Amino acid sequence: xxxxxxxxxxxxxxxxxxxxxxxxxxxxxxxxxxxxxxxxxxxxxxxxxxxxxxxxxxxxxxxxxxxxxxxxxxxxxxxxxxxxxxxxxxxxxxxxxxxxxxxxxxxxxxxxxxxxxxxxxxxxxxxxxxxxxxxxxxxxxxxxxxxxxxxxxxxxxxxxxxxxxxxxxxxxxxxxxxxxxxxxxxxxxxxxxxxxxxxxxxxxxxxxxxxxxxxxxxxxxxxxxxxxxxxxxxxxxxxxxxxxxxxxxx
Amino acid sequence: xxxxxxxxxxxxxxxxxxxxxxxxxxxxxxxxxxxxxxxxxxxxxxxxxxxxxxxxxxxxxxxxxxxxxxxxxxxxxxxxxxxxxxxxxxxxxxxxxxxxxxxxxxxxxxxxxxxxxxxxxxxxxxxxxxxxxxxxxxxxxxxxxxxxxxxxxxxxxxxxxxxxxxxxxxxxxxxxxxxxxxxxxxxxxxxxxxxxxxxxxxxxxxxxxxxxxxxxxxxxxxxxxxxxxxxxxxxxxxxxxxxxxxxxxx
Numbered sequence: 001x002x003x004x005x006x007x008x009x010x011x012x013x014x015x016x017x018x019x020x021x022x023x024x025x026x027x028x029x030x031x032x033x034x035x036x037x038x039x040x041x042x043x044x045x046x047x048x049x050x051x052x053x054x055x056x057x058x059x060x061x062x063x064x065x066x067x068x069x070x071x072x073x074x075x076x077x078x079x080x081x082x083x084x085x086x087x088x089x090x091x092x093x094x095x096x097x098x099x100x101x102x103x104x105x106x107x108x109x110x111x112x113x114x115x116x117x118x119x120x121x122x123x124x125x126x127x128x129x130x131x132x133x134x135x136x137x138x139x140x141x142x143x144x145x146x147x148x149x150x151x152x153x154x155x156x157x158x159x160x161x162x163x164x165x166x167x168x169x170x171x172x173x174x175x176x177x178x179x180x181x182x183x184x185x186x187x188x189x190x191x192x193x194x195x196x197x198x199x200x201x202x203x204x205x206x207x208x209x210x211x212x213x214x215x216x217x218x219x220x221x222x223x224x225x226x227x228x229x230x231x232x233x234x235x236x237x238x239x240x241x242x243x244x245x246x247x248x249x250x
Numbered sequence: 251x252x253x254x255x256x257x258x259x260x261x262x263x264x265x266x267x268x269x270x271x272x273x274x275x276x277x278x279x280x281x282x283x284x285x286x287x288x289x290x291x292x293x294x295x296x297x298x299x300x301x302x303x304x305x306x307x308x309x310x311x312x313x314x315x316x317x318x319x320x321x322x323x324x325x326x327x328x329x330x331x332x333x334x335x336x337x338x339x340x341x342x343x344x345x346x347x348x349x350x351x352x353x354x355x356x357x358x359x360x361x362x363x364x365x366x367x368x369x370x371x372x373x374x375x376x377x378x379x380x381x382x383x384x385x386x387x388x389x390x391x392x393x394x395x396x397x398x399x400x401x402x403x404x405x406x407x408x409x410x411x412x413x414x415x416x417x418x419x420x421x422x423x424x425x426x427x428x429x430x431x432x433x434x435x436x437x438x439x440x441x442x443x444x445x446x447x448x449x450x451x452x453x454x455x456x457x458x459x460x461x462x463x464x465x466x467x468x469x470x471x472x473x474x475x476x477x478x479x480x481x482x483x484x485x486x487x488x489x490x491x492x493x494x495x496x497x498x499x500x
Contacts, residue, residue: 020288023288024284027284034274034277034287037284037287037288037291038270038273038287038288038290038291038294039291040288040291041287041288041289041290041291041292041293041294041295042291042292042294042295043291043295044288044291044292044295045291045292045293045294045295045296045435046295048435049299049493049494185295185298243299243494244299244493244494244495245494
């Protein structure tokens with residue numbers, strides 16, 4: 001990440017500053033929205049409280065997410081403006097490692113922004129990016145936010161959604177899809193409805209899901225066991241406990 | 251606040267949505283920066299964990315802040331882009347109630363943005379707004395961030411700084427000024443160096459400081475006792491305890 005920004009890697013806030021720089025560059029490129037900047041700030045606060053680290057329960061969630069994606073018939077990785085700005089190459093790597101499709105799906109949908117995000121992902125190696133056909137609908141959401149690709153999220157059995165809004169996360173769940181949600185707030189509705197709530201920074205989570213997927217692709221791996229051994233309520237409780245740890249240790 | 255945005259007051263997230271709308275309107279008016287949007291998101295997360303309420307220790311801090319401002323020789327309320335967008339009228343009311351000057355002081359300083367913020371404050375009733383003379387300097391900060399008005403923050407004995415950055419909060423403290431800092435993160439450096447750390451949303455804090463000031467202006471009020479009875483470490487600890495409360499009560 002050292003090409004991105006003029007901050008020494010030794011700086012104690014290096015990762016946080018690089019992340020913030022990428023989000024701001026995303027605004028300049030027209031791929032991150034104002035709401036995305038505010039969401040980034042919320043994430044920063046939760047990540048600070050979490051210790052800016054992948055806690056054990058998040059690593060377990062990332063492993064379970066990898067197993068879900070590998071075992072799916074039609075897995076899709078949903079991409080919003082923040083994820084595209086922060087981890088474009090990591091999204092492409094994850095899709096390649098798991099056979100998932102990439103679909104751009106925005107809270108504040110505009111065709112122009114979807115096209116810019118798709119182009120940004122292609123610049124980072126994506127062969128195909130869905131999201132512009134928009135011939136499917138998620139029941140229960142208003143017009144613009146309901147739009148998905150019929151052969152993408154519309155048909156998917158497993159969807160990874162980084163930083164999803166609560167309404168859409170609930171609606172996708174009601175469609176019977178298995179949702180894997182990356183959200184630094186373990187108390188959010190998205191985290192609550194997810195089969196796999198991943199309480200981690202998307203910058204750390206994505207490469208770790210990919211690493212688990214590469215390992216789980218080995219022959220004789222029992223994906224069902226990995227999936228079955230993960231408990232979403234335990235993972236959310238562990239993350240909340242970490243965020244609200246009773247000992248004031250700094 | 252009901253004129254601001256088309257959200258019913260009964261909505262459970264009403265205050266939070268109005269606040270967010272004001273910040274976004276601030277971006278459109280050119281008074282809130284991108285960094286300000288990210289800071290807004292961080293504040294939202296801490297406020298959510300705090301319970302989106304003025305806790306007792308914050309009310310005590312707001313009362314102590316009012317006493318400090320009333321007892322000062324040259325009190326100044328520092329205004330940044332977020333404060334101007336969120337609470338322009340409340341800043342003017344506080345200045346009037348305490349005899350404090352208003353001075354625009356930005357992390358990313360541009361003359362144009364200072365002028366827009368000063369105009370915004372005048373639109374909300376401010377008689378005079380400092381910040382454009384910039385003939386004083388805060389020692390230890392780099393050129394642009396060091397600029398203050400010599401007869402404003404430069405000469406002030408007490409400064410209220412909403413949402414200040416840590417470096418400048420430390421530098422102001424080293425100048426011997428009494429700092430009253432509004433910051434939703436009780437673990438921030440700004441909160442740590444403040445004589446009065448106010449761990450509260452600026453939207454709730456400002457009107458409450460003004461209300462305390464009006465009460466403390468009564469004759470025979472012993473401002474020194476109000477100031478002496480406030481303990482900044484206790485207030486920060488109480489706020490952190492609330493944010494990280496051990497019982498998972500939702």
